Amino acid sequence: MIQIQGVSHAIGGTPILHDITTTLPKGRLTALIGPNGAGKSTLLRLVGRLEPLQQGRITVAGHDVATTPTDRLARVMAILGQQTAIASRLRLAELVAFGRWPHHKGRPGPQDQAQVWLALKAFALTDLADRFLDEVSGGQAQRAHIAMAWAQDTDWMLLDEPLNNLDMSHARSLMARLRGLVDQGGRSVAIVVHEINYAAAWADHVIALKGGRVVAQGTAAEVLTEARLSELYETPIRVGTHQGRPLVLHHA
């Protein structure tokens, strides 16, 4: 379980998060949703200690992110921020292999290589393993970054907009993989997602943020209602159902 207590955060004097208290349940796929600028990414980055905590307390599986040594946290959670270009010239397989670093600290063993190979296979990257990162498409690079976080093999996986640049079939297979991690692997996953139907179709738990505050949280069926979503995004939204799960109709 990730516990967030009284977290407030400001960037350059502008308040981004106001006194957030919530929990991300263990063994579930949690989706963070909300309009642009709601503070979703900031909250995820604070949990993943990519930003220093200004106020409040966050614990991940009992580890306080402000005081636990960072290399210890790297074996508890993997976080993938929104992708930025990497200066060094790396092959895809080399990038994914870095995911094992928290475990071997520079001395990879055979089981690390096996894990890297599994990660490459899981994200259909084996054919691209020897290509350089700056020679593949945005979606392929995105998959390589996710594969790196996957190879880290942690109980918690936090992904900031992992569906960026992915086509329909890769987006769907990524969600299916994350679902598999939760259902078969007993892991916990949190994602920031904009395309609401991915949350509707795959998430167990949904946290809706707006203006730096939690406005709704609960199961997908509880949060993804017409009234809540229309208010959240300030636009009229209809919600139907498809195979027992909410289907959000926002295109017309």
Place this chain on the structure above:
Amino acid sequence: MLGAMALLLAGLSAVWMLQGIGGGNRGFILGLRGTKLAALVTVATAIGVATILFQTVASNRVLTPSIMGFDALYVLLQTGLVVVLGGAGLAGLPPGPKFLSEIAVMTVLASLLFGTLLLRGARDVPRMILTGVILGVLFRSLSGFLGRILDPNEFAVVQSVSFASFNRVDATLLPWAAAITAAAVLAAWRLSARLDVLALGRDPAVSLGLAHRGMVLGVLGLVAVLVSVSTALVGPVPFFGLIVAGLAHGLMRSARHAALLPAAALSAAILLVGGQWLFERQLGQAATLSVVVEFAGGLFFLYLLLKGRIR
């Protein structure tokens, strides 16, 4: 590849030491040449390793410590010392401890200054580069200003550190410089696996559990030590590091620091020893190595800029 480079360097060094050695005072000639060879190799290693380290910290393949003003800071420190203590007072200090304390001050200053710059400005790369370049200009103008108000005799002391020359190397500093360089390079070598992670950038490095802040400050400290050594021995050579780092990346085709660091040190040593041999023995000192290195390095810098490699 590294083996071939080491062999080439060994061959060049042998030619350097033994060429045309007659029956005269062999001990004297070998001593003279040995000192110079040791100085060239020390400087080359320091510049090569410092540049690779700095490029890794800055996540940028076009920057070098010199472009960001590291060596200008060292020259300013020297000029300041001459102003405060006077040329004679400075000469009266024991060279070893003086050198060590200069390096210590330089390391603290550079880590504070560039640490703040890199940790705060990491998301705004153009602003960071601009600030660094402007700091370099500021340091150079400050030492220029101090130079103007100095007594000409004392200015001569400053001058020896402000212009690059591979011909007059301060032999008293050499043992200290070599030992310090060896220690810093060994430290960098032991960090090479962590440097690989650091090179991924801040977010991935933190996610993988690297103590990012400490690592950045530590690496900048090492860079400051190495730049102090090379500047004290031969003076500032802004673009040499750029050539060497470019060569190392081009030759290794790998981003692993365990390969990049020795490649940069070896190619720098080959260039310096080979170049000095060419100018001193073949061209009869018709030109100076530092000028040619700077000219070639400047062109290479422009080429990198125009190819849009600045990120």
